[in-house]
Amino acid sequence: MRLKWLKKSRFGGTECTDMFVLKTIISFLKDKGYRQLLLTTFLIISCGSVMYHYLEGWSWVDAIYFSFVTLTTVGFGDFAPQTDEGKIFTIFYITMGVGIILSYINAIYEHYQNQRENKS
Helix, strand or coil, X not given: CCCHHHCECCCCCEHHHHHXXXXXXXXXXHCHHHHHHXXXXXXXXXXXXXXXXXXXXXXXXXXXXXXXXXXXXXXXCCCCCCCHHHHHHHHHHHHXXXXXXXXXXXHHXXXXXXXXHHHC
């Protein structure tokens, strides 16, 4: 007999797992240092999106997509700056942004790991 709180959720995990993830996100957002890192990440992606929108003439969705894909180092190659200004901006954007984005991803991972260890 499965307990009600362990039944399968619509997201593929169990409701217990989903609650753990939700609690992890909430505790992450309560921490001032993590909130500042989240804000910095949001500002970097926003800045890149605005610049690509105006420098390259891309739609907002394309500009946000390219900013995110570039800074997470995925780089699908489906978009690339065509103007000299866009290329120069990209050099500085990657130099400044990759470290911040990777720090944010690492902070999320470490926070999640700490929550798992504290749960055990």
